[in-house]
C-alpha cells in the first residue's frame with residue numbers, strides 16, 4: 105500500500121474505534137487531554153492542547169505556539185485559543201451547538217484542578233463519564249509503521265550499548281557512563297531519552313531504579329545500565345548488566361539465574377498467553393532458585409509512545425497477548441549489600457511466537 109492509502113486506512117480504523125467507544129459508553133463526544141492519546145488519535149506531536157471528538161466533528165484546540173504544526177500534522181480542524189478565546193470558551197460554543205449532554209473525559213491522566221475547571225466552565229453537561237483505559241487500550245496493538253519506529257529505537261540502543269562497552273574503564277563515574285550512553289543514542293538519530301537513564305554500579309546495583317551518581321566504577325562491580333531513547337516519538341527500553349573485571353561465584357550464580365529466567369520466559373511467548381502467566385514463568389524460576397523475595401517488580405510492560413504502556417506482565421494483569429503487542433521481559437535479582445542484576449529485552453508478539461527487538465549479547469560480559 106502507498107503511504108497515503110496506509111494513512112487513510114489508519115484514520116478510518118481509528119474513526120471506527122472511536123465511534124464504537126461513543127456508542128458503547130453512550131457518549132455524545134470525547135474530550136482528549138492526554139498528550140500521548142492526542143498524538144495517537146490526531147497525529148499532533150505538540151502535546152499542548154485538547155481534542156474534541158464527536159461523530160460529526162474532530163477539533164484540535166491549541167495556542168499560537170503550535171497551530172502551524174498542528175495544521176501540518178493532524179487531519180483535525182485546528183482552532184486557536186488565546187486570552188480572549190480560552191479553550192473552555194471554544195469548547196462551550198461547540199458543545200452548545202452540537203447539543204452535547206454526555207461527555208467522556210480522561211480520568212486516568214487529567215489533573216483534578218483541570219477537571220473541576222472544565223466542569224465549571226462547560227456547565228451544563230448532563231453527565232461526565234470517565235473513559236478509564238478506553239482510549240489507551242487502542243494503542244496496545246501496534247501498526248507496522250509503529251513497529252518500524254520501535255525497531256529502529258531499539259536498534260539505536262543496541263548501537264549505543266556496543267559503543268559504551270568500548271569506553272567503560274575503572275575510574276569512570278556512573279554519571280560519565282550515563283552521559284556517554286545518552287550522547288551515543290542522540291548521535292545515532294534519537295531525539296531524546298525515553299526515561300531517566302539508570303547506571304548503577306557495585307552496591308548501587310541492588311536498587312532497581314538507582315539514580316546515577318559520581319561514584320567511580322571499580323574492578324569487581326556489577327554495572328547495570330537501563331536505558332532507552334525516542335525515535336519519531338516511539339520509545340526503546342533495554343537493560344544489560346556487566347561485570348568490570350572477573351565475576352565472582354555469587355555474581356555468576358545470580359547472573360545465570362536471571363539470564364535463564366529471561367531466556368526461558370521468552371521462549372514460551374506466543375499469542376493467546378495471559379500476561380500474568382508470562383510473569384509467573386520467570387517468577388517461579390527465580391523463586392525455585394532461592395531468590396524469589398529479591399525480585400520485587402513486575403516482569404515487563406508494553407512500550408510505545410510512552411515508556412510504560414498497557415498491558416503489563418505482572419502478577420495481576422489478565423490481558424491476553426495478541427500479535428503486534430510489545431512487551432519487555434526484564435527479570436531481576438537485587439541483593440541489598442551485594443548488588444543486583446537485571447536483563448531486559450523488548451519483544452513484539454508475532455503470529456507464531458515473538459521477535460526480539462533487542463540484539464545486544466546477553467551472556468555475561470566481563471570487561
Ligand code: ZN
Nearest residue numbers: 330341342343
Ligand atoms: Zn528498562
Ligand code: ZN
Nearest residue numbers: 341432434448
Ligand atoms: Zn522496562
